[in-house]
Amino acid sequence: MSNTLLTTTDLSISYGAVKAVRGSNLEVKEGEVVALLGPNGAGKSSTLRAIVGLIKSQGAVNFAGQDITGAPTERIVSLGLSLVPEGRRLFPHLTVRENLMLGAPRKAKSDDLFDDLLNRLPILRERLQQVSGTLSGGEQQQVAIARALMSRPKLLLIDEPSLGLAPTIVDAVYQLLSDLRKTGLAMVIVEQEVMRVLKFADRAYAMSTGEIALEGLAADLRTSDEVKKVYLGGAE
């Protein structure tokens, strides 16, 4: 459980003249759940996108003992890193089944995994032939997570899993994440619902204007006055 899975060293991201992320150092261990917190524009999504190679960055990214800095996204995915992007980003004109099958590597035998995921998410079994753009937000989030799992990742990056979902649906999504954690899957979760994710995660980083402002055990950050001040307006 203690081997390091992912590290970013002095990770910086620029959009033209604007520096979105400045020298961030993150670490995720095997099987660990890490929360990445911060207000809008703090650089959380950019960090996740840079790790999987969707945007260019400076600094170094190391995953499972390999330097993946600047590597193409498809290679990073094949090493066992998978991203559930902000806003789900399903292929709306493809069916649920096609979305899931596309998540698996082309030559992989994925039938067992596919069945396993449908057993975890029985609602999707009824929706397999449905075009994914017509699903509800909660169903779309489930498909997005299941699709990211089809590549058998060691580390799942999840960007805003509860965004735009009703509280009961958010419970279901976190139940799914909780089940996945028991399988030993490591996760990095970017989340606006700070207290919920701090109850779920092992450790957390809090970003502010492109820098890591705080880091520590989730349990400690939950009671930290600084977190309360920044994210909860001083109230519990």
Add this chain to the structure above:
Amino acid sequence: MDALISYLVNVISLGGTYALLALGLAVIFSVLGLINFAHGELMTLTGYVLLAGILTGQPFWLAVFVAVIAGGISAALMEFAAFRPVRNASGATLLMTSFAVSMLLQVLFQNGISPRGQAVPVPTWLTTSLSIGNSQISKVQIMSITVGVLALLALKFFFDRSYWGWAIRAAADDFEIVGLMGVKASRLISFAFLLSGLLAGVAGVLWVIQRGSVDPLMGFKPVLAAFIVAVIGGLGSLTGAVAGGFILSAIEIALQTWLPPNVMPYRDAITYTIVVIILSIFPNGIFGKRTQEKV
């Protein structure tokens, strides 16, 4: 009744060719966001390869097969030589590149072969007609409909059942996320050009056989029509490309058939007026992406 049969035969025959061409454009648009105006020259090239095959005494089916394959390979080479070096450039750069490739090929055909049209001798069995009721339907048209419909069915199967078919449809929805699925972008783009070239090849062969000749500028008009077809259907929508092909064909053939002779000179103007009306009702094309997405 006979007029209707003959109308439908013409619509399906022309519409199938338009659909194949527009699908070729749509596939490239899906992966690169580019309307490839050199698509027409792939048709022309196919025509010359077909002519060379026939003139060197090859069996007709072999000449057709080689011509279609040549379309596919040329498209893949075109991507490698012209579009790959500017892949991350702006859309305008890509568009200019496609015009440059188009003109380069036209000049090569004009100077290397002949600026004038060359007759393509099709086998005599294709030049006869069949009678259905009182209407005569040429075997060329029957072949054109059969090939067009079979090609569209094969494509439907490919897009619905195969990994690369899903990947291209997914690219039409969201190209960036296709990379997250572990699909190698450069391989997907090469594959899309190969497929697009094969479609241009099939359409090119049908076009040349119907006209009975090939000339250096032959590809311009059909590719312009295919562009309009793709826009009517909704740019990037594969279903829309097929639907648009048959819609434009239905409009053109209806005007060609029933417009009074003194209005006939305005045929194209009327066609495009109808296109403008369709687009004013469906600004993103009939199957175009909705701008609002459900969260």
